Amino acid sequence: MSIFTYHLVRLPYHLALKGLFASPIHKKTKGLIHSEYMTAMTLGSSIISRSRFLIQQVAIFAQWENEAAFETYLETEKFGQTLAKGWHVCLVFMREWGKISGYKIPVQKAELDNESSPVVAVTIARMKPLAIPRFLRWGRPVEKLVRDHSGTLLSLASIRWPNTVSTFSIWKTEKEMTNMVHGHSAMPKAKRHANAMKERARKDFHFEFTTLRFKPISEFGFWNGKENYIPNLKSK
Template sequence: MTIFTFHLAELRPTTTAGALRKPPSAPGLRHAECLALMRLGAPTLSPSRLQLRRMAMFARWDDEAAITTFLADDPLGRQLATGWHVRLQYLRRWSRLAAFPDLPPKAGEWSPTEPVVAVTVARMRLLEVPRFLKWGKPVERLVRDHPATTLALAAVRPPRTISTFSIWHSIQEMEAMVHGQSPVPNPTRHATAMTERHRRDFHHEFATYRFRPLSEHGTWQGRSGFVPR
């Protein structure tokens, strides 16, 4: 069984920029998406939209031994090891990315009350970016401020890759948000944006992945324990 990880670390801007240009290659690493963090809901023209001192990496591995070796021996891996990461079991996808062509639509079973990690990866149509920002920013704020998330962020690799990452107390609370049924102000923001996407797609590629968190390691901005117990 393959395993996924999501990493966060504070690095030198040159290190992040280098990883954005050329992602790492290592034994047992099947694919890595390296991105610079951006603050959810931040103004479009703002330093918060591209934070080169804060890097995220979403990756797929053969096994946990490959992760351990990468974090101990690889130059970028050793720097990521100073931050935080969560190890993930794949459960489900909506749509598909060329980077992960063999993932089945569903893998295994789950309880609606268990914690869940959601990751989206999108390759933007550049001419659709203004529409995406118009409809996407309200969704960013919905997820960022939702009482059922313990960590929610977005990241980007210019010019066209955008990713979101969120940890939820339960699958049922995440699904309620998706369907516009959360007990929060203006709960239909996500559903409305999806309707607009189906009318005219923002992306060349887009996929949402659901994962079971297996373990978390390290700290992020002085905190740990993001996965609900």
């Protein structure tokens, strides 16, 4: 069964910059299905702020043929050993909305253990260049909603030039996430996400777009001085 992994790691400036032009995970890596190398961003931050593009903070979202292939990569490949020093979470697929190239979405779908189980959401979009200003106008309020939401355990955005943008969020429960999506949460201006989706339906921002939902199965490492973002989840 294929698994997905999401990584956060700090790299020396020159290596992080190099990765923007040539991903350090070779596309022919044994057991790798697809990966995206991206620069981390702070959700909701000003476009011109230093926290908008955190060059040395790298986010990688990958799909592997199985968990053994992933573990072998971490143990035997130089960049895998670098990733092993950062933070990552292993995920199994639950649901997909939209489509994105590269990844192979499994037919088999996982289910949460119970309604109180945490859930992970990943969005990936290939932007239409002329739509970026309109996307930012509608998207930044949504970023702030997710960033400040009481139901999130960890959330961030990421980008890969010239036109790939992504978000990653860990939610305490699936219900809190879906309430946010549909504008039913108790947060101020709760319909920011729902309104942005209506605008996207009216005139799309993207060439490709998907929202993926996952069940987390394990977590490893530290990020921003913290570990065990996901309660009651085994560490690898």
